Amino acid sequence: MSQHSRFLLYILGSIALGAIVGGSFPDQALHAKFLGDIFLNALKMIVVPLVVASMIMGVTNLGDIRKLGSIGKRTIIYYMVTTALSVIVGLILVNIIKPGLGVSHGETLETVAYRIEGKQVLLLNSSLSDTQYDSRHQVLLEDQGIVGALSSPASSDRISVSDWTSSSTGESVTPSPSGFGIRIDLGVATKVQGKDRTIFQVLTDVVIGMVPENIFKAMVETDVLPLIVFSLLFGGVLTTLGDVAKPVISLIAGINETIMKIVHIVITFAPVGIFGLIAGRMGQSGGWAGFLPELIKLGWYASTVISGLLIHGLVVLPLILLFIARRNVATFVNNQLPALTTAFSTASSSATLPLSIECVTLKNRISNRVSSFVLPLGATINMDGTALYEAVAAIFIAQVYGISLGPFEMVIIFLTATLAAIGAAGIPEAGLVTMVIVLRAVNLPIEGITLILIIDWFLDRCRTTVNVWGDAVGAAVIAHYEGETENADPQAA
Structure with a gap:
């Protein structure tokens, strides 16, 4: 067995072991989380110098800065087309499967009498039809215009709340001791409160x-897109300076080689770090007892998202790789697996970037001048999995609330999901924020996000894996159109 195969087995084994330990012993698994945090921090530590050094070297290797135009144009076209294809796959599946039918978001009891006992609502001569309401929900006293967030799971005739606030002003109030009519519904998730923005604003x-007022601030915040622009400008200017630039180019080349060696060292500890990430995240979710019931409850929704990601990742992208990039799919996937498993473990395209570049350049033999441009840009704006997820989630929420969407609304969702994905930074759960944009575009309630939030951490890992896979396929496609062969020198200009 080759060293590469053994390493893959170690990574896959660490994912399985992390899931078993985190699912079976959630409290103890939390103590292993620091291993994942160290690994994730190490990856993020080298993202900035890697992006800057590799992109500058990629531009200087072009020789003629005008060559960058063809690479850039083809890259943007590829990313827009594949993102649009992923949204189409999601829209087709969610309209066929209809995962939102039969899922409850709440209920209204217009004539029921109730009595207030402190921070509890006691239903008189009536009961709730569903006792699955929990802290994600809120109760509205319709005759008083007062809202209370549930503090614990509701029983059939008793609802406990954490506080009472006015539904119009948000101020703390004291409700009347009795009344008629209540409504239970989902509340707005904390993660998306205050994130209501338009697609134009994003x-x-x-x-x-893209043009930061402080490049060092962009570095501190790991804001990749302005670093790409700065690096392109810096490298482009270097190509015009002649002999004066040679010492600078040599220095940056040395830095780039050094960073790649550091990447190789960090990857060595990937199995340990991945185990800590998976075990810790499972532990935070309460193990199997906390995660599986919610996954089963939203099983059709999760299955729709995962099925869409599998179709896009295992059918659409491989066909592009085979017929457009002219690459052997099995070999390419095998070489890219360390990056893909790391993407699943970290849920971050940016953090996975060092491994993506190493796998693409050193194992799949794509030149540095292509990979150093295509991959960092892809980690920022190419979000195939995120766009698919947002389209599915939007229509799922519409189905839950019984809102009918026509062809016009489907087109709006297609356009906003495709464009909003560009604004989703390569960081965990950024898709939740841009989800608000998609929902607002077709006037769907953003409270529906609360319903899917509890399993989003798992789906986030799945869609990030597809995002990273799409970036790698993109590098192969652009390399093919730039005239590179499968056995090209990765350091070639």
């Missing part, structure tokens, strides 16, 4: 953010 922020 895209405007992306464009403005």
Whole structure:
């Protein structure tokens, strides 16, 4: 067995072991979380110098800066097309499977009498039809206009709340001791509160953010897109300076080689770090007892998202790799597996970038001038999995609330999911924020996000894996159009 095969087995084994330990012993698994944190921090530590050094070297290796135009144009077209394809796959599946039918978001009891006992609502001569309501929900006293967030799971005739607030002003109030009519519904998730923005605002922020007022602030915040722009500008200017630039280029080349060696050292500890990430995250979710019931409850929704990701990742992208990039799919996937498993473990395209670059350049033999441009840009704006997830989630929420969407609304979801994915930074759960944009575009309730939030951490890992896989396939496609062969020298200009 080759060293590469053994390493893959170690990584897959660490994922399985992490899931078993975290699922079976959640409290103890939390103590292993620090191993994953160290590994994740080590990856993030080298993202900035890797992006800057590799992109500058990629530009200087071009020789003629005008060659960058063809690479950039082809890269953007590829990313837009594959993102659009992923959304189409998601829209087709969610409309066929209809995972939201039969899922309850709440209920209204217009005529029921109730009595207030402190922070509890006691139903008189009536009961709830569903006792699965928990802290994600809230109760509205309709005759008083007062809302209370549930503090614990509701029983059939008693609802406990954490506090009482006015539904119109949000101020703390004291309800009347009795009344008629209550409504239980989902509340707005804390993670998306105050994140209500339009698609124009998000895209405007992306464009403005490409030119940072402080490049060092962008480095501190690991904001990759402005670093890409700065590196392109820096490398482009170096190509015009002639002999004066040679010492600078040699220095950056040395830095780039050093960073790649550091990447190799960090990857060596990947099995331990991945075990800590998976075990710790399972532990935070309460193990199998906390995660599986929620996964089963939203089983059709999760299955729809995962099925869409599998179709896009195992059918659409491999076909592109085979017929457009002219690559052997099995070999390419095998060489890319360390990056893909790391993407699943970290749920971060940016953190996975060092491994993606190493796998693409050293194992799949794609030149540095292509990979150093395509991969960092892809980690920032290419979100195939995220776009698919947002389209499925939006229509799932519409189905839960019984809201019918016509062809026009489907087109709006297609466009906003495709564009909003560009504004989703390569960090965990950024898709939840851009999800608000998609829901608002077709006037769907953002409270529905609360329903899917509890299993989003798992789906986030699945869609991040597809995002990273799409970046790698993109590098192969661009390399093919740039005239590279499968056995090209990765250091070639």
